[in-house]
Amino acid sequence: xxxxxxxxxxxxxxxxxxxxxxxxxxxxxxxxxxxxxxxxxxxxxxxxxxxxxxxxxxxxxxxxxxxxxxxxxxxxxxxxxxxxxxxxxxxxxxxxxxxxxxxxxxxxxxx
Amino acid sequence: xxxxxxxxxxxxxxxxxxxxxxxxxxxxxxxxxxxxxxxxxxxxxxxxxxxxxxxxxxxxxxxxxxxxxxxxxxxxxxxxxxxxxxxxxxxxxxxxxxxxxxxxxxxxxxxxxxxxxxxxxxxxxxxxxxxxxxxxxxxxxxxxxxxxxxxxx
Numbered sequence: 001x002x003x004x005x006x007x008x009x010x011x012x013x014x015x016x017x018x019x020x021x022x023x024x025x026x027x028x029x030x031x032x033x034x035x036x037x038x039x040x041x042x043x044x045x046x047x048x049x050x051x052x053x054x055x056x057x058x059x060x061x062x063x064x065x066x067x068x069x070x071x072x073x074x075x076x077x078x079x080x081x082x083x084x085x086x087x088x089x090x091x092x093x094x095x096x097x098x099x100x101x102x103x104x105x106x107x108x109x110x111x
Numbered sequence: 112x113x114x115x116x117x118x119x120x121x122x123x124x125x126x127x128x129x130x131x132x133x134x135x136x137x138x139x140x141x142x143x144x145x146x147x148x149x150x151x152x153x154x155x156x157x158x159x160x161x162x163x164x165x166x167x168x169x170x171x172x173x174x175x176x177x178x179x180x181x182x183x184x185x186x187x188x189x190x191x192x193x194x195x196x197x198x199x200x201x202x203x204x205x206x207x208x209x210x211x212x213x214x215x216x217x218x219x220x221x222x223x224x225x226x227x228x229x230x231x232x233x234x235x236x237x238x239x240x241x242x243x244x245x246x247x248x249x250x251x252x253x254x255x256x257x258x259x260x261x262x263x264x
Contacts, residue, residue, distance in 0.1 A: 043196045045187065048151050048180050056173045063185035064178050066135055072178065074171040075123040076161055081115035081236035083157040088215040 112146045113221045113235035114153040116254050121154065121179045122161055126236055126254035129261050133234070134182075137191035142264060144186070145193040147201075147224045149217060154179055195224050212243035222247055232264055 023035045041047075049058070064072075112133075119127040120134060136142045155176055162172035186192040195201075197220065204226075205219025214222075218237075222244050225233040233249040235241050244251035252261050 043148070043194075045148060045151060045180075045183060045194050048155075049184070052155075052176060052180055056177065059177050059181075063181050066131075066138060069120065069134075069178055069182055070123075070131055073121050073123050073175060074167045076166045078124075078161070078164065078166045080118040080122040080124055080157050080161060081126075083160045084113075084115045084118060084153055085237055085239075087153065087156060087160070088217050 112144060112150070113233070113237060113240060114146070114150040114157070115236040115240070116234045117146060117150055117179075118154045118157045119236065119254060120182075121175045122158065122167070126258070129254035129258040130234075132262060133264075134186070137186055138189065140189075140191065143191055143193065145195060145224075145228050145230060147195050147197060147220055149197045149220055151180070151183065151194070153217070193228070195228065201227060208243065208247065212246065214240070214243055218243070222249065225249055232261070234261065 019035075020032055023032050027035060052058075116126070116130055119125075119130045133142065133144060137144045158167075158172050158175045158179070161167045162169055167175065183192065183194070187194055201220055201223045202216065204223040205214075205216060208214050208219040208222055209216065212218075218240050221235065221240060222233070225244070226247070226249065231250065233241070233244045233251045234254060235244065235251060236254055238253070241251040241253055252264075254261065
């Protein structure tokens with residue numbers, strides 16, 4: 001398959017001009033295609049697979065079935081949704097320079 | 112779907128059954144799911160924190176992380192899940208929500224992403240976020256408190 005493909009897009013002229021100007025300011029006159037390509041690549045969640053491979057080896061086999069997901073997932077003692085809430089609040093506190101009192105989260109005893 | 116709902120599918124807890132039912136219906140093609148690309152990192156971060164807190168073992172964390180990413184790619188490939196890029200216009204539209212409801216930027220992004228998709232419902236296990244989403248005119252449903260209504264979507 002050819003690596004590069006010339007294509008045509010129908011875009012709002014003001015949006016395109018502003019994009020070109022921004023690219024020109026930072027990347028030069030011939031970088032518009034490369035920047036559009038980066039934006040399109042940025043939509044692909046496949047990048048998370050590559051990122052996760054840096055931490056854990058990629059498992060063999062195909063995609064998990066619905067039942068496999070439900071059978072193999074761990075049941076947790078804590079509240080996973082609260083981890084997300086704490087994360088968002090902590091992030092906000094860091095930005096605002098505040099120190100919120102951290103809720104004590106129980107650790108599971110090692111067996 | 113907010114990350115607080117998605118995470119229930121990979122770290123089982125109360126409300127997981129209602130989220131499972133959504134995934135089953137999505138794979139059967141009767142509904143379509145969507146969440147922000149931002150949520151992938153948030154769910155993985157929750158898995159990592161659950162491991163650090165020793166709620167799950169390192170092996171369970173590795174398995175949960177891969178299962179989440181692989182299932183996300185699978186149902187996206189089937190056309191049953193849309194992963195919405197984190198766009199500047201969605202972040203900008205979230206700014207009024209930060210002032211109106213005291214939300215964080217990621218909270219606001221969940222609501223603006225849902226509005227942008229014109230989704231039938233916004234699913235979140237976070238009470239503060241569902242309250243704000245309702246005030247913003249969304250049909251906000253919790254996998255624990257609104258399981259029956261989720262079934263009727």
